[in-house]
Amino acid sequence: MKLFKNKFSILAMILVISMIALAGCGSKPAGQTAQEPAKEEVKLSGEIKIDGSSTVFPITEAIAEEFRAVYPDVKIPVGVSGTGGGFKKFVAKETDINDASRPIKSQEAADAASAGVEYVELKVAFDGLSVLVNPSNTWVDYLTVDELKKIWAPDSTVKTWKDVRAEWPAEEIKLYAPGTDSGTFDYFTEEINGKSGAIRPDFIGSEDDNVLVQGIAGDKNALGFFGFAYYEENKDKLKVVKIDNGNGAIEPTFDTIKDGSYAPLSRPLFIYVNKASLEKPEVKEFVTFYLETAKDIVKEVGYVALPDEEYAAGLNKIK
Amino acid sequence: MEINTQTNMHTIKRKNNINSRKLKNKVFHGFLILATTMSIIVLALLLYQIFSTGFKYLSFDFLNNMPSRFPHKAGIKSALVGSIWVISLTALFSFPLGVGTAIYLEKYSNSKSWLNKLLQINIANLAGVPSIVYGMLGLAVFVRFFNFERSILSGALTLTLLILPVIIVAAQEAIKSVPDSLIQGSFALGVTKWQTITGVVLPYALPGILTGTILAISRAMGEAAPLIMVGAAGYIAFMPSGPMDSFTVLPIQIFNWTSRPQAEFQNIAAAGIIVLMALLLTANATAIILRNKYQNRTD
Numbered sequence: 307m308k309l310f311k312n313k314f315s316i317l318a319m320i321l322v323i324s325m326i327a328l329a330g331c332g333s334k335p336a337g338q339t340a341q342e343p344a345k346e347e348v349k350l351s352g353e354i355k356i357d358g359s360s361t362v363f364p365i366t367e368a369i370a371e372e373f374r375a376v377y378p379d380v381k382i383p384v385g386v387s388g389t390g391g392g393f394k395k396f397v398a399k400e401t402d403i404n405d406a407s408r409p410i411k412s413q414e415a416a417d418a419a420s421a422g423v424e425y426v427e428l429k430v431a432f433d434g435l436s437v438l439v440n441p442s443n444t445w446v447d448y449l450t451v452d453e454l455k456k457i458w459a460p461d462s463t464v465k466t467w468k469d470v471r472a473e474w475p476a477e478e479i480k481l482y483a484p485g486t487d488s489g490t491f492d493y494f495t496e497e498i499n500g501k502s503g504a505i506r507p508d509f510i511g512s513e514d515d516n517v518l519v520q521g522i523a524g525d526k527n528a529l530g531f532f533g534f535a536y537y538e539e540n541k542d543k544l545k546v547v548k549i550d551n552g553n554g555a556i557e558p559t560f561d562t563i564k565d566g567s568y569a570p571l572s573r574p575l576f577i578y579v580n581k582a583s584l585e586k587p588e589v590k591e592f593v594t595f596y597l598e599t600a601k602d603i604v605k606e607v608g609y610v611a612l613p614d615e616e617y618a619a620g621l622n623k624i625k
Numbered sequence: 626m627e628i629n630t631q632t633n634m635h636t637i638k639r640k641n642n643i644n645s646r647k648l649k650n651k652v653f654h655g656f657l658i659l660a661t662t663m664s665i666i667v668l669a670l671l672l673y674q675i676f677s678t679g680f681k682y683l684s685f686d687f688l689n690n691m692p693s694r695f696p697h698k699a700g701i702k703s704a705l706v707g708s709i710w711v712i713s714l715t716a717l718f719s720f721p722l723g724v725g726t727a728i729y730l731e732k733y734s735n736s737k738s739w740l741n742k743l744l745q746i747n748i749a750n751l752a753g754v755p756s757i758v759y760g761m762l763g764l765a766v767f768v769r770f771f772n773f774e775r776s777i778l779s780g781a782l783t784l785t786l787l788i789l790p791v792i793i794v795a796a797q798e799a800i801k802s803v804p805d806s807l808i809q810g811s812f813a814l815g816v817t818k819w820q821t822i823t824g825v826v827l828p829y830a831l832p833g834i835l836t837g838t839i840l841a842i843s844r845a846m847g848e849a850a851p852l853i854m855v856g857a858a859g860y861i862a863f864m865p866s867g868p869m870d871s872f873t874v875l876p877i878q879i880f881n882w883t884s885r886p887q888a889e890f891q892n893i894a895a896a897g898i899i900v901l902m903a904l905l906l907t908a909n910a911t912a913i914i915l916r917n918k919y920q921n922r923t924d
Contacts (some may be wrong), residue, residue: 353871355775357856360884367860374862383775383858383871386881395856400768400775514884516891539886586828607694608886 320432349413350377358405359489361533362575364607365431366405369596372603376595389489390414393578397421402583402592406576407433407489415523424581428593428620430600434534434563435571437547440526443475448548448555453572454498457481457529462503462506465505467527481509482518482530490515494531497570519543527581531571536557537609563610575609584624597621675902679895687896691862692878697891701897703805703861704878707777708846708904710865711874714781715788715845720838722785723792724827727834730793731800752790759787760854768855775856778868783855784848788841795837799830828919835916839909846905849876875901 356366363386370382387395389406393414396404399421410418410427418425437454439446445467449457453471457464457479467474484490486503491511496502512518515532517596522528523543535617536559548555551569575598583589597620604611690700734741763783773779803826811821827834852874859881861873875897882894 318716325747357858360859363859363881364694366887367692370860371691371693371862374691381863381871382860383873385775385856386859387853387855387856398769400856515886528776533886536886539888603694 316450349379350591351379352586352588353381353383354403354583354589354592355383355385355401356403356405357387357395357401358403358578359389359407359575360386360432361389361407361433361489362405364535365575365600365604365609366403366577366596368603368607369592369599373592373595377588377591380592382592390624393418396425396578396580397423399423399580402580402586402589404578407573408493409576410578415478426579426581426584428577428579428597428623429574429612429616430577430596430620431433431575431604431612432563432572433575434558434568434610435490435531435573436534436537436558437531437549438522438537438544438572439531439547440522440524440528441543441545442526443528443545446529446545446547447518448550450550451498451552453547454549458483458495458505459499460504460506477527479519480525480528481506482521482528483509483511484515484518485511485513488513490531490533493573494571497573533608534563534572534610560605560610564613572610574612579624590624593624594621597624640664640719654695674821675895675898679897682893684897687701687893688900692881696853696887696893698775699880699882699890699893701875701900703864704873704875704897705900705904706864707857707861707872708874708901710777710868710872711784711852712778712842712846712908714777714868715784716838716842718781718785719792719841720786723789723841724796724834725794726789726793727800728826731797732826748790748793752753752794756787756848757850757854759783760851762786763851774869775858775871776869777865777872779855780852780872780874781858781868783851783871784845787848787851788845791841791844792834792838796830796834799833800826802833803829832916832920835912835919839912841917842908842912843905846908847876847901849874849880852877875904884901 323580324375329493334565356370363384366384370384371494373380373382384405385392385395385401389404392401392404392406393410395401397414397417410425437449449470456462457470458481464470464479466476468476468560470479483505491505492502499505510521512521518530518532519536519540522530528549546557548557549568549571550556553567556562556568558568558571563572566572573622577593579589579593584593597617600617601611601614687700688705689702690698691703692701693699730736730741730744734744762784763779763786767773767779767782768775773782807825807829808821811825816824856871857877858871858873859877861871865872879894879897879901882890882897885891
C-alpha cells in the first residue's frame with residue numbers, strides 16, 4: 307500500500323517535472339523574442355494558419371522561414387493535408403490560407419460560399435509536369451499529346467512501345483504515376499485524358515515522387531510523370547521526354563515553362579487567402595511578403611517563377 | 626491407425642518413426658533460427674542504413690535548429706519538443722483511463738453480463754482499427770466539436786483513443802494473472818476491495834501493465850497519419866508554449882523530408898530517424914526501469 311503510493315507519486319512527479327520543463331522550454335524563446343521587436347518599426351504578432359497541397363508546401367515553408375526572420379513573433383504553422391483536404395479546413399474556417407496545386411473546384415467554391423467564406427485566389431508559381439523514361443531507352447525522343455493520351459487513357463490498348471509507334475521495339479511499357487490523391491495526378495489526367503482522375507488502372511502509383519524516381523531509374527521500359535522539381539534533382543538518373551502539342555517538340559526547362567511554350571503540362575500553383583483573415587495586419591503583411599519574395603524563392607525550391615506582372619497583379623488584388 | 630502399424634511391424638516402423646521425428650525436430654529448430662535471424666538481419670540492415678547516412682548530420686545544431694528549406698540549416702527542435710509534449714500528454718491521459726477501465730472490467734463489472742461481453746468484443750476490435758480512422762474521429766470530435774482546434778491537446782487525445790484499447794487489454798491480462806490466493810488472503814485480513822486493489826492487485830500486475838503501456842506509447846510515438854488528419858503542421862518554426870498551440874511531431878517532420886526532391890533532405894531525414902529512435906529508447910528505458918523495480922519488490 308505504502309509502497310504503491312510512493313511509486314505512484316514518483317511516476318506522477320516525473321510527469322509533472324517533465325511538463326514543467328517543457329513549458330519552460332516553450333516560453334523561453336517567446337521571452338527572448340519579446341524584446342527583439344522593439345527594434346522593428348512594425349510589431350506584428352499572432353498566428354497565421356496555413357494548410358493544403360504538399361506540392362506548394364516547400365514554397366510556403368520557405369517564405370514562412372524568411373518571414374520569421376523579419377517578424378519573429380508571428381507563428382506560422384504550415385500543414386500538408388493535400389489540396390482537397392486543405393480546402394475542407396479552409397471552408398471550415400480552420401485555416402487562413404490554403405495552398406493549392408489546382409484551382410478551387412466548383413463544389414468547394416459552393417461550400418465556401420454557403421459557409422460564408424470569401425477568399426482571394428493568388429497565383430504564386432508554375433510547376434511543370436515532366437514525362438520521364440529510363441536513360442537506356444534510346445528510342446523515345448518526344449511524345450505527342452495524342453500519343454500520351456493513347457498510352458494513359460482509361461480504355462488504352464497500348465501494351466508495348468510498338469503499339470505507340472510502329473518503329474519502336476515490341477517490349478512491354480511499365481507505367482509509373484503519382485498516387486490518386488495528389489494534385490499532380492488530377493492535373494495530368496485532366497490535361498491528357500480530358501477528365502480529372504480518368505486513367506488506365508494498371509500503373510504503379512506512389513504518393514512519394516522519390517519512389518517513382520527510383521522505379522523509372524531502375525527499369526529500362528519505364529514511362530512515368532511527376533513534378534519538374536523531382537526531375538531537376540535527378541537529371542543524371544532519368545531522361546526527360548519532349549512533349550509535342552502540335553507546335554513542335556518542347557523540353558521542359560525553367561524558360562519553356564515560364565513562357566508557356568511547354569504546354570499543356572505546366573500548371574500554375576495557388577494560395578487561397580480568406581478575406582476576413584486578410585483584414586488582420588499579420589496576414590496581410592505575410593501575403594504581401596509572399597508575393598514580393600516569391601520570385602527568388604520559388605526557383606530555390608525547384609519551381610518556376612511567374613512573370614513579374616503576374617505578381618504585381620496579385621499584389622493589386624489584395625490592396 | 627497409427628497404433629495398428631506400430632504393433633504390426635514395429636521394428637522397421639519404429640526406426641523410421643524415430644528418424645522422421647528427429648528430422649522434424651531439426652527442421653523446426655532450423656525454422657525457428659531462421660525466423661529469428663531474419664528479423665535481426667532486417668533490423669541490422671535498417672540500422673546500418675540509417676546510421677551510415679544520418680549519423681554525420683547529427684549535431685547540437687540539428688537538435689537546436691528550426692526546420693528550414695536549406696538542408697544544412699534545418700533542425701528538428703520544434704518536432705522533438707512537439708513529440709515530447711504530445712507523448713507526455715498521451716501517457717498522462719491514457720494510463721489512468723486504461724488501467725481504470727481494466728480494473729472496472731476485471732474486478733467490478735459482472736463478467737457474465739452481456740454488457741461486459743459487448744465491451745470486451747468492442748475493445749478487442751478497436752485495437753485493430755487503422756490509425757487514420759482515429760484521426761478522422763479526432764478531427765470531428767476534438768478539433769471541431771469540442772473546438773480544441775489544431776492543438777497539441779487534440780493530437781494527444783486522438784492518440785489516447787488510439788492506444789487505449791491496447792493498454793486496457795494488456796492491463797486486463799495482467800490483472801487476471803494475479804493469484805487468487807493473494808486476493809483472498811487480503812480479504813481474509815478484513816481489507817476492503819479498494820484497498821485490496823491498490824495494495825495487492827495493482828502492485829502485482831504493474832509490470833505487466835507497464836509492458837503493455839510501453840508498447841502502446843511506442844506505437845503512438847511513431848504515428849503520423851492520425852496527427853496529419855487532426856491538423857499537425859508540416860512546418861513549425863516556433864516552440865509550443867502550451868497544450869493549445871499548433872505543433873508537429875518527429876514522424877511528420879521525417880516524412881516531410883523524405884518526400885523532398887533534394888538528396889540532402891534524405892540524409893537529414895535519416896538523422897531525424899536516429900533522434901526518433903533515441904527518444905523511443907529513452908521512453909522505453911524509463912518504463913523498463915520502473916517495471917524492473919516493481920518486479921524485484923513483488924517477487
